Amino acid sequence: MMSCREVSELVSRSLDEKLPLIVRLKVRVHLLMCRMCATFARRVRQLREQLSSGRIAPESVLDASLPAATRERLKQLLKNRPA
Amino acid sequence: MGGAKPDKEGVPDPDVWVDRYGDQLYRYALIRLRDPSLAEEVVQDTFLSALKAIDQFQGRGDFGAWLMGICKRRVIDVLRARSRTTHIEADEDSTDPAERLFDRTGKWRVDPGQWLTTPDREVERAEFWRMLDKCLQKLPPRHAALFTLRELDGLSTEELCNEFGITRSNLWVILHRARLALADCLRNYLYG
């Protein structure tokens, strides 16, 4: 019987590679019986979906912007570019 | 030199690059590098490389996306260089979040359930990202970098292993620790 700690590792690994069939089955059985692990599995997959789909594009929600001094310096740099 | 010329073959005049793309490139780099001055350097490098390589663009596709591709390459170079010079042991010594989250028999000590509703509206997405960003800041920098490149940029495990010179099992340990730590951290932010 695998522990939740081991199952969480396998759930995580399954996001990066296909697990052997027998391991997949063991994990699935555990997830059917263990609410905590099932939730963890759902959460990490959700996180992957949300980040990879670009639905949460951090570039568009972050407030940070180029400091004014750098902005000016870069503009000068591009203006004085070699022809 | 000269005033703003009309876009030539899909390339906007370099005079408008900073205003049009500067902030987006800066944020992209900042999120991944977590260092404002390094992020500024990357933006500068991106613009200069783009100037040099402008003939390679030749109006194919979206210029902004092309710039972003250069920026991404730079960011990976910086992260890779940094992971070579920082002590890897410092990362590995960092406490394994599993010690906190599981008891001695390997059972969950805390409920991993209470975090991450699906953020649908724009404002929720922004709020979610801010929380995730705070949580990423608590990870060892190399862990945060690898997690971000994997999940946000979709780099494959092969690419990451090659770029960072680590083994697959090493990478899995790092990604798993990052996921556990984030699960824990998000839970605390939402319900703490």
Ligand SMILES: [Zn+2]
């Ligand atoms: Zn379990």
